[in-house]
Each structure stands twice: as C-alpha cells, then as structure tokens.
Amino acid sequence: MAFNPKTIAVVGASTKPQWMGGTTFIANLQQLGFPGRIYPINPKAEGMEIRGLKAYPSLVSVPEPIDLVIVSTPAAQVPSVLEDCIAANARNIHIFTAGFDETGEEEGKRLGAKIREIAQRGGLRIVGPNCMGLHVPKARISTLEQAATESGPVAFLSQSGGHAGQFVGTAPIHGIHFSKVISFGNALTLDSTDFLEYLATDPETKIITMYLEGVKDGGRLTRLVKEINPQKPVIIWKGGLTESGGRAVASHTGSLGGTEAIWDGFFKQTGAVRVDSLEELTDVTMTFLYLSHPPKGRRVALMGAGGGNSVAGADVCSRAGLEMPTLTEETRKILREFIPPEGTIIRNPLDIGMVLMDITLLERALEPIASDPLIDAIIFALPIGLFGMRPGATAQAQETQPQEDVYQRQITILSKFSKGSPHRKPVVVVLQLWRGGVGGAAGQRARLQAEFIRAGIPAYPSLERASRALAKFIQYHEFQGQLAEGL
Amino acid sequence: MPWDTEFEAAFNPKVIAIVGASSSASTSGGMWAPGVGFITRLREMGFTGRIHPINPKATEIAGLKAYPSLASVPDPIDLVIVSVPAPAVPAVLEDCIVAGAKNIHIFTAGFEETGEPEGEELGRRIREIAHRGGLRVVGPNCMGLYVPSANLAYWPEGCTESGPVAFLSQSGRLAQDWAEYAQGYGVRFSKVISYGNALTLDCTDFLEYLATDPETKIIGMYLEGVRDGQKFARQVKEINRQKPVIVWKGGLTEPGSRAVASHTGALGGEGAIWSAFFKQTGAIRADSLEEIADLTMTFLYLKPPGGRRVALMGVGGGISVASADICAWEGFQVPTLTAKTRRELRGFVPPAGNSIRNPLDIAVALLNPTNFERTLELIANDPLIDVLLIGRHWFMTRYGPPDMHQKLTEVLIRFAKRNNKPLVVALQTYTDDPEVRSKQTKIRAELLGAGIPVYDSQQRASRALAKFIQYHEFYKTES
Numbered sequence: 001m002a003f004n005p006k007t008i009a010v011v012g013a014s015t016k017p018q019w020m021g022g023t024t025f026i027a028n029l030q031q032l033g034f035p036g037r038i039y040p041i042n043p044k045a046e047g048m049e050i051r052g053l054k055a056y057p058s059l060v061s062v063p064e065p066i067d068l069v070i071v072s073t074p075a076a077q078v079p080s081v082l083e084d085c086i087a088a089n090a091r092n093i094h095i096f097t098a099g100f101d102e103t104g105e106e107e108g109k110r111l112g113a114k115i116r117e118i119a120q121r122g123g124l125r126i127v128g129p130n131c132m133g134l135h136v137p138k139a140r141i142s143t144l145e146q147a148a149t150e151s152g153p154v155a156f157l158s159q160s161g162g163h164a165g166q167f168v169g170t171a172p173i174h175g176i177h178f179s180k181v182i183s184f185g186n187a188l189t190l191d192s193t194d195f196l197e198y199l200a201t202d203p204e205t206k207i208i209t210m211y212l213e214g215v216k217d218g219g220r221l222t223r224l225v226k227e228i229n230p231q232k233p234v235i236i237w238k239g240g241l242t243e244s245g246g247r248a249v250a251s252h253t254g255s256l257g258g259t260e261a262i263w264d265g266f267f268k269q270t271g272a273v274r275v276d277s278l279e280e281l282t283d284v285t286m287t288f289l290y291l292s293h294p295p296k297g298r299r300v301a302l303m304g305a306g307g308g309n310s311v312a313g314a315d316v317c318s319r320a321g322l323e324m325p326t327l328t329e330e331t332r333k334i335l336r337e338f339i340p341p342e343g344t345i346i347r348n349p350l351d352i353g354m355v356l357m358d359i360t361l362l363e364r365a366l367e368p369i370a371s372d373p374l375i376d377a378i379i380f381a382l383p384i385g386l387f388g389m390r391p392g393a394t395a396q397a398q399e400t401q402p403q404e405d406v407y408q409r410q411i412t413i414l415s416k417f418s419k420g421s422p423h424r425k426p427v428v429v430v431l432q433l434w435r436g437g438v439g440g441a442a443g444q445r446a447r448l449q450a451e452f453i454r455a456g457i458p459a460y461p462s463l464e465r466a467s468r469a470l471a472k473f474i475q476y477h478e479f480q481g482q483l484a485e486g487l
Numbered sequence: 488m489p490w491d492t493e494f495e496a497a498f499n500p501k502v503i504a505i506v507g508a509s510s511s512a513s514t515s516g517g518m519w520a521p522g523v524g525f526i527t528r529l530r531e532m533g534f535t536g537r538i539h540p541i542n543p544k545a546t547e548i549a550g551l552k553a554y555p556s557l558a559s560v561p562d563p564i565d566l567v568i569v570s571v572p573a574p575a576v577p578a579v580l581e582d583c584i585v586a587g588a589k590n591i592h593i594f595t596a597g598f599e600e601t602g603e604p605e606g607e608e609l610g611r612r613i614r615e616i617a618h619r620g621g622l623r624v625v626g627p628n629c630m631g632l633y634v635p636s637a638n639l640a641y642w643p644e645g646c647t648e649s650g651p652v653a654f655l656s657q658s659g660r661l662a663q664d665w666a667e668y669a670q671g672y673g674v675r676f677s678k679v680i681s682y683g684n685a686l687t688l689d690c691t692d693f694l695e696y697l698a699t700d701p702e703t704k705i706i707g708m709y710l711e712g713v714r715d716g717q718k719f720a721r722q723v724k725e726i727n728r729q730k731p732v733i734v735w736k737g738g739l740t741e742p743g744s745r746a747v748a749s750h751t752g753a754l755g756g757e758g759a760i761w762s763a764f765f766k767q768t769g770a771i772r773a774d775s776l777e778e779i780a781d782l783t784m785t786f787l788y789l790k791p792p793g794g795r796r797v798a799l800m801g802v803g804g805g806i807s808v809a810s811a812d813i814c815a816w817e818g819f820q821v822p823t824l825t826a827k828t829r830r831e832l833r834g835f836v837p838p839a840g841n842s843i844r845n846p847l848d849i850a851v852a853l854l855n856p857t858n859f860e861r862t863l864e865l866i867a868n869d870p871l872i873d874v875l876l877i878g879r880h881w882f883m884t885r886y887g888p889p890d891m892h893q894k895l896t897e898v899l900i901r902f903a904k905r906n907n908k909p910l911v912v913a914l915q916t917y918t919d920d921p922e923v924r925s926k927q928t929k930i931r932a933e934l935l936g937a938g939i940p941v942y943d944s945q946q947r948a949s950r951a952l953a954k955f956i957q958y959h960e961f962y963k964t965e966s
Contacts, residue, residue: 075839099839102804108838130804130840160805170917213808239808242815247823251842252804277809277946278917307600307628307750308658311711311737312775318740326745342573342597345749348742443921464775 002092002125003180004139005067006036009059009090011081012072012097013040013050021096022072025143026051032147034140039066059088066090070133070143075099078129079114086122093126094133095188096143101254102130102186112186112254119189130253131185132161135168137178138204144168152177153206154285155199157192159185159213159253160239166278167209173446174286175453179204186253193220200228207288209235209281214255218262225270230480233288235273237281238263271479273472283460283469290458291426294477295376299323300470301369302463304381304430305353313349313381313463320467321475324348325374334368356382359409366413370423377470380414381430381463382407384445407448415455429459430466494623494696497590498678499637500565501536503529504557504588506579507570507595508540508548522570523549525594525641532638532645537562557586564588568631568641573597576627577612584620593627593686594641599752600628600684610684610752617687628751629683630659633666635676636702642666650675651704652783653697655690657683657711657751658737665707665776671928672784673935677702684751689714691722698726705786707733707779712753716760723768728962733782735773736761769961771954781942781951785911788940789952791959792874792909796820797949798866799846801878802853807846810878810945817953821845828869832862856894860902867908874952875910878945879930896930900937911940913948 008029013022026038030051038053039062045055056062059069059081069090071081075097085093100112119126127133135142138151144165154176158164164183171177179202182195192215199205208228215221225234240249240257249257267274275281300322302313317324326347327335335346338361345351350369355361369378418427429452431445445461452459460466508522526538526549539562540548543555554560557567557579567588569579573595583591598610617624625631633640636649642663652674656662662681669676677700680693690713697703706726713719723732738747739758747753765772773779797819799810811821823844824832832843835851835858842848852862866872877899879892903910912934914927931941942948 097839099837102842103838104844105838158805160803160808162803163805166917173918211805213805239805240812242812244815244819244821245808245812247821247844248804248808248811248842248846251844251846252808252848276812282917306658306660307746308656308661308709308711308737311658311743311746311750314746315738315740315743315774318742324742341601341603345746347745347749349746351750442924446918446920 001067002127003134003136005092005141007039007062007064007066008034008036008068008070008141009039009041009056009062009066010070010072011041011059011084013055014042015048015050022070023050024145025070025072025096026053028142028145028147029140032140032142032149036067037064059084059090062088067092068134068141069093070096071129072096075108075111078111079118082115082118082122082124085124086118091123091125093124093128094131094143095126095129095185096131096133097128098130098185100129100186100188102250102252104251104254112188116188124189126189127182128185129188130161131159132164132183135164135178135181135183148172148177150177151179151204153179153204154209154289155179155202155205155207156181156209156211157195157199158183158211159187159192159255160211161185163211163278167281170282171285173450174282175450176282176285176289187216187255191216193217193224196221196224196228200224200232205232207233207235207285209285211237211239211281213239213249213253214257218258218266222266222270225266225272229271230483233273233476234270235275235281235284235288236267237275237277271476271483273476275472279465280468283465284472286453286458287428287469287473288476290453290456291428291473293424293426295426295470295474297323297376298471298474299325299374299376300379300467301327301372301375301377302349302379302381303352303356303365303369304349305351305356305383307345307351309381310345310349310351316463317379317467320464321471322467327369327372328374331368331372335365338364353383356380356410357406359406359413362410363413366417367421370417370421370425375425377426377428379428379430379463379466379470381432382410383432384441384448408451411448411451411455411457414452414457418457427457428466428470429457430463431459431461432463433461493589496565497623497625498632498634498639500590500639502539502560502562502564503534503536503566503568504539504541504554504560504564505568505570506541506557506582508542508553509545525568525570526551528641528643528645529639531643532640532647534638536565539564557582557588560586565590566632567591568594569627570594573606573609576609577616580613580616580620580622583622584616589621590623592625592629592631594629594631595626596628596683598627598684600750602749602752610686614686622687624687625680626683627686628659629657630662630681633662633676633679633681646670646675648675649677649702651677651702652707652787653677653700653703653705654679654707654709655693655697656681656709657685657690657753658709659683661709661776665779668776668780669783671931672780674780674783674787685714685753691715691718694719694722694726698722698730703730705731705733705783707735707783709735709737709779711737711747711751716764720764720768723764723770727769731786731958732768732770733773733779733786734765734770735775735779769958771958777943777947778950781947782954784935784940785951785955788935788938789909789911789955792952792956794873795953795956796822796871796873797952798824798869798872798875799878800849800852800862800866800875801846802848802850804842804848806878807842807848810876811846813945814876814949817949819949819953822871824866824869825871828865831865835861853895854891856898859895860898863898863902863906867902867906867910872908875908876945876948876952877910877912879912879914892926892930896933899934899939903937903939911942911948911952913942913945915944
C-alpha cells in the first residue's frame, strides 16, 4: 500500500518557502502527476492552504484512511507525530527528518530511542528516518525533484538519499529505469532485509541494486541474497568498508558497518555482485540489463584506434580480469584480405582506426572476429573527437571529420549484429573522449551513448569502466554456473 | 649519443626541410597524407624560419619553392621531417648524409613494429644508415617535436603558450592528446617529444637533454620500452629530486606487452622490474593519461602537505562515506576533528542532517558563503589536518541552488590566498549533460587560475594527492 498509495499526508508542510522538506515534497508529487489525494498537515492549519491544498491540523483530523505519511518536522516533534499516526491508524510512514542516533549526540540518541519505542508499540512500518523515502514512477510518487516518470525492472535500496537522488537522476541516460527506489536512511524499523523480502516476489523487479551502510541481521541478509541472486541479480555497493568510511557511516546513518573481511565473505558466499562506486553501480546494472546472453568466458577482442591506446587498452582489460588472446591465424588472414597493413595492427587489441570509421569494412570485420573460437566477447572502442570534430577545426581536419551519419550507421550495424549474429557473442561499446572532450565532444558522447543504449548495446564512457563491468557480469555467471554444477 | 649544440638546433630550428610533401596530397587523405599538412601546421603555429619542401617532381608546393633533394637545398638544414612511404626512407637518409643534415624526424611507420619480414628488413637498413651517418633520428613512427616557444608543432591548433612541463612519448596519439588535454589542466609545455620506435635516440638521450634544460621543471613520460634500463634508472634517480619524473609505462600486463611489440616493437620488460624501478628511483608512477594530467597539475600547483591526514568536506551522507572509503584506500587518514574545532563548528551548524566530525557533511556551509568561509578557516587551522579536499559534487548537476557555486568559488579563491594548508577541489559529475559540463569547465578554469588544483572526481583527487605526498615522503625518508 505504501508503494501504491491513494492518499498521502505530508506533516511539516508550511506556507513558507523551503529548500527541501514537506512543501517541496508536495510540489514534487504534484509535478509528477500523483493521481491520489494529498493532505498537508500543519498545527496552525486553520484556514490554511498549501500549494492549493486544504491543510489539516493533525493526522487524526484527515477525513479518510491515510496510505502513506511523510514526516518532515524538526526532530523534536517527530515523537508526537508518530503518536498522531497511531491515533489515526496510519501505519506506513516515511520520516525525512534527520537528527537522531546518527548525530552521535545525547539529544539525538534520546529522540532515536523514543521514536523506536513508539514505532514498536504502534506497529508502525517506518522508512527512515533521515532519508528520501520512496520513488515509484509507476505510482507517480517521489520526493525527488524532477524525477523520471518512466518505469523499468530495476529496484534500488539505498541508505543514502543523496545516492538515491544521483542514481535516479543519471540512470535514464544509461537506459536504466526503476520499479521501486527506497531510500531508508537509519532503518529504524524497516531494514534492507524487509525491503528485499518484498522485492524478491515483486513481479516488476528483475534486478536489485543496493547501497548499504550496515545491516541489522547479517545472517538474514546473506540467506535472502543467496536465494534471490540466481533469479534476480543483486548488485551491492557497501559504503564504509574502510575504518575511516566506517566512522563516516556512524555519523551518517548510525549503522554498524562490519569489517571489509566480513563483507568479502558475504560476497564470496552469496555470489552477489560487488561494486565500489555509483559509476560502477550504473555500469554493472546497465550490463545486466542489456547483455541478454552471458559470454562463454573471459576472452575479449578489443577493436580500437591508436597504438599507445591499444597498449593501454590491453593493460586495462587485463587488470580488470579479462583475457585478450591473439586472434587465430585464420581470422587474421581473413582480416588482412581487406584491411591495409599500414597504421593497423591485426592481433589483439586490433588497432584499426580506419576500419571503425569505414562502414563497409566494419561490417566485414565483425563476422570473422565473432566467429573466432578464441573470442567470447567484443569490445568496440570508438574515439569521440579523434578526427578533428572541434568547432573551428582547420579545413583539413574538417575534411576527415566523420559525418554524424557514420555513427548512426555504426549503431545500426552493431545493433543488427548483436541481435542477429549466430555466434551469440556480446558486443559492448566504449565511447572514449579524446582530448578530454574539448569543444562539445562530451555532449556528442552523451547523445551517442544514449543512442547506442536505446539500440540495445551497452555503452560506457571509458574502457576501464566497460572492462570492469563486463568482468563482473561474467563473474556472476561463472558463479551461477558453479552453483548449477554443484546441484 | 653525446649532446651538442647541433642537436639543440632541432628544438629551435631556423630551417626545416620536409621530405614527402606532394602537391596533390593536400586534398585526399587529409592528415594521413601529411607532407603538406606539416607545412600547414608550421604556418598555423607562426613558425618564423624557412621551410623547404623536397619533391623531385614539383617546383612549388603550398606556395614554397620545392627542391629535388636535400643536397640541393642552399641553406644548412636544422631539421628534416620525413614522411615518404617506408620503402623510400633509406634513400632519404642517404640524402641526409650527403646534405650534412643530422637532425631527422621520421614520421613514416612500417618498420619493426609491423612484425612482418619486409618491415623488419627496412628497419635494419635505416638503423645501419643512421649509425653510419651519425644521424640523430627522432622516430620512426611518431609525431616528432612540439616546442611552443619555437612555434614548432605538427598537429592542428597546437597551443602557442610555453610552460615548465616536458613530455616524452612513444605514442604520437597520446602526445597529441595530452598536449591538447593539458590546456584544461593549466599545464603548458616546454617540449613534447613523440619518438615512436626510438631507432637511434631513446628516452635516455632526451632525458639527458631535459635534465639541464632550464625551461623544464617537471618531466612526464609515456614509455613502452627502454633500451638501456640501467642508464635510465640512474638518470631518473638523479633527476627526480629536482625535476619530478612522472612515468606511465604502457604494457605492464602480458596482453599489454604483446600490444607494445606490435606498436613500437619495444621490449617491454617484466612488471616486477618496473615495480623495482619505481621503488628505487622514487619516480611517480601513472597508469593512464588522466593520471598523467592529474599528477602534473598537482606537482605544478600544490605545495606539499605535512602528512596524510585529510579533511573531507562535501554534502551528503552517502557521499561522505564514499569519500572516506576512497581516501582510506589511497592511504590517507581521515581523523575526527579536534574537540575545539567541532565546538566552534557547532556554534553555527545544527546537529540534524549535518556531520561535523570528518568527513564534514554540512549543508548550511555550502548554502551560505559566510558559513563556508568560516568552516574552511576552522578546518585549515585544525592541528590534526594536513590537507583539505573540498567536494563540490553537489553542484555538478542541473539543479541545486542557483548561482551558489559562483559565490562559493569566490570564497575558495579568497581563502586560498591567505591559507597555508594545501587545498584541492573535486568537481565530481555523473553526467555528460552539456550544461553541467560547461559549468564544471568554468569553475575549473577559475579555480585553476587562482592556483587551486581541480580534479574530476574524489577518486582522482585522492590518488594524485597520495602520489604527490609519496614523492615528498621518499626524499624525507632518504635524508
């Protein structure tokens, strides 16, 4: 009911402008097109209207059952709001307010103990406190500003509201859309394990991503993740693995983090995918979403441009745990038939800048590489901004500038190839920004990335990120393979 | 190879001959038919010396009188650029000997690096000729010299401003990329030398020159292999203390070293040997062009911190946790601030939604320039803190408080002028959104202009900072 509410009460809304809080939450709901009813709650509600809505002095005075309460009063008032929730029989509560155990100060701890007692006594289901609560595009609810309305198969559980906001904000351009995003902060009553249990059977969720700082019942988390992971990949960023990070966790959500060794054991045992940053979370999620079939192994062919760049590419892939065998004699012979030797290298990595930019050659080159028995996957590294596409480039540079058309045809060819090839070898794209993205190349990259992804091909901004994500995707499937063998 | 004034002329030439400039190549192939391209670049750079195209079949190229051979050029030639096809290179080198031209940049590729018998044979032949004629060859298979003070460059729109950074590169592509990339990092060059296959001149020869070059204060390198490893280690050990040497060794992994063989034909050496090299010399190790950029900027702009205790300031609890993890992984301590500092912060920072330990997660400071300045002042004065890392990630979105980033930038610039503790800024963004990128570029330029190093992410900031500190620790422990 909390995920699909018909009625929402917002406690702590006022007529004064706020930077973030009750009133902005109402504004965000309205902007998102929430179709249910919103009740602003303010003790001085007499005759008050907030954003065109009649305000009520308390939850009890609201004329109908409340499916979700959002609390954004100062911390000291939260206990009495929760008592009001009990009286109004409103059980689903998101507490935005911060200032409890995570402050590490006496007053905060006292308030934390108090609301915990009230919540338990009243059987309240609390998301938070100290968090952004729920973002469910399908139900048109979100506390986030300008949140995306498109739904998708990815759920995100986050103990950080900031990370939730960032991920929700940047995910759409990576082709990632959400079923449910739950920012749950200090986890007063509901913890990640409770949400996981729900998501395990949620038909709208196919991939579960998490940002965790701590967990109350580690044994239960391990059991749940182990069970869910084979059907719905579970991707986890555990913040605060270091001692310094652990102290930051204490000040952030007041969670008990656990040591890096414990979490290493957890990942080993469950097969959950470990990520260490928001970028990696994005990359890995995109990989799981868009690569329909896993590669058979870790052997990749890297198609790119530039000699030094090839050396760097080989180093990067190798460090990420991918292998890069020299192509078979036969494959190289076939490629040599139509690729001139000057300025190209046909081993692996393939340094074939002019082939990448020549659509006819590209189409011919893909097939032999994909049919090479030593190769499991193809990384296509496309340089953006290489051929003088800066504004104001000299006439000669302009001459060699590939038309936008070339990119469009690359997208078409690669998309057709990755869907139709009988070899079923995954293709991923790297959009390398040359020259640090001078003169609008970054914008062009962003647009192309979105277009590749829309065509069903995962596209990453660097080889480092692509190879790491691919390696983790393969590792997940290796683990599942071992599980299956073990059964 | 001994260094002499004759070679010095290659870096500041008065007369350049370009072999392989054809009158018809200008329209087809663009930069891939580069003879005429070289002339165009030199003119764009404002090169003031004389340029002589060499072509037996033409009388005039790009408005310049063409000569049939080097021997027929009336001036002594300070630098020859060779861009004929590989099989024609031996004859050109013989012509160099006849003309008494000793400084040669061979752009042409197609020698040992092809791994094909024909290329290997050609490589052997030009090596023999070069040795016989005492030729100083930069290359083959490279972009040659970029010297802004001499208006020398072979790529479009080379920056004409000089600076104290030299870069040696076995990849022409990377040399060019870095030369352009560098502008955004406030880095300008004394000399950039792309030397490809290193036929006669190797990095050790160039290093010898740069060691005493008064225009060079910091030396960056992209290496694939070194011929005389012992000499190289000795040199770097000696130079590094006065002029920090930043080395990116490509091909440290097994597939990487195979790629090296096909690229410049260099012998790469084992990862373990290179680890020992860095340990022994104290040279700074980089693993990517981005890291070269971050490190060079750090060495240019930052004063060395007293230790590894960092204060992290940003907004957002999750971000704080992430920055603390990142810094810890890079070898930093993130100590809790002293009770005194925290008490003073508590004077204007409410407990709810903020953390004043370390990392500092203080929305009221980043929403209010006065509070921001007070906070900076307090952490900089904390005796437990050696260096300040300010995360501006919050403003690197389309949203957030309008104009606040500008006000905070002004505060940072003002503060940096009177503050003695090293301070760096990370402008993390997760998006290529042009609006956000242009905001980032603007803030970066302003902060760099005030001498504050700016990085694209916490990760990159802390990694560069850690290596910078490690460099200074190396000499502390040595003495």
